[in-house]
Structure formats: C-alpha cells, structure tokens
Amino acid sequence: DQQVKQNSPSLSVQEGRISILNCDYTNSMFDYFLWYKKYPAEGPTFLISISSIKDKNEDGRFTVFLNKSAKHLSLHIVPSQPGDSAVYFCAAKRRGIQGAQKLVFGQGTRLTINP
Template identity: 85%
Template sequence: DQQVKQNSPSLSVQEGRISILNCDYTNSMFDYFLWYKKYPAEGPTFLISISSIKDKNEDGRFTVFLNKSAKHLSLHIVPSQPGDSAVYFCAPADNYGGSQGNLIFGKGTKLSVKP
C-alpha cells in the first residue's frame, strides 16, 4: 500500500522554464513534508520542507505548495537550470520532532533540464 505517490517517473524541461513536480499522499496523519534531491552516486540531500500548518514555503528558486484537503503537494522550480537535473523525492513524516527520522519516501521523479 503506497502511502506516497509520485506519479510522474520522469519530467523534461527546458532551461529557464518552470519545473513542477507532484506528490500525493494518503495518510492524513502526515504533518510535515520534505523534498530531497538525489544525484547519481550520491545520497539524497534535503531541499525544502513544509509544515502542515502552512500552504506554501519558498526558498530561492524552490517553492513547495501543500493542499491538505486534496492530500497533494507540489515542488516548483523557477527558473530551472541544468544543475537541477536529478531525482526528486517527496518524503512526508508523521510526527515532526517525534518520529525523528521515519521518513516515507515516494518513488521519485527524474527531472532533466535541457540547455
């Protein structure tokens, strides 16, 4: 039973345009949502997060939107750069500060940004 779904295995975007990566979840107990980025031969690195008390969090070119009623979140990258090409994972947590590491990862979306 997949609690976290990233339905687009891959996404190709032109440099300078917007990249939108989507994530759906089923567990209403999730209260903190993280995005990780992973390059080949490296471990995942934390990118941006959002608490369930917010509906938007922005950090430079990266913005995450949360729609709790739809159990949906999205990551926007504007403008996209070739260095953003990586696999992006959506990872909710069910008790931020409490679970201390029990992240549930989606399958990931491979983003390719073409020059």
C-alpha cells in the same frame, strides 16, 4: 506501502522554464513534508520542507505548495537550470509524535533540464 506517491517517473523541462513536480499522500496523519534531490551515486540532499500548518514555503528558486484537502504537494523550480537535473523525492512524516520520526518516501521523479 503506497502512502506517498509520485506518479510521474520522469519530467523534461526547458532551461529557464518552470519545473513542477507533484506528490500525493494518503495518510492524513502526516504533518511535515520534505523534498530531497538525489544525484547518481550520492545520498538524498535536503531541499525544502513544509509543515501542515502552512500552504506555501519558498526558498530561492524553490517553492513547495501544500494542499491538505487534496493531500497533494508540489515543488516548483523557477527558473530551471541544468544543474537541477536529478531525481527528486517527496517524503512525509508524522512530526508531532515522539518516536515516530521515520520518513516515508515517494518513488521519485527524474527531472531533466534541457539547454
């Protein structure tokens, strides 16, 4: 199942700089997208989401951009902090369909923030 893809398994960024994590999807029926952060031995923690009717959503240091025509979304973290080091998962769902509530996850990108 390759409906959601994160092509970069890892990313290393200097503290204070911008981190950009990318995600592509193939299912045009997806209309809600989420980013989760995961530390070792913990469950995924919800970070930020975006509906397909928007192209940008911002929450503090985190901004998600959605390009529907390219079926691409990205998560920007500015400025990056050491505590941001984790695995980041992109997920998608078909929000408008009652019963079809499942999240489809990407493979994850391991972000390392270097001091």
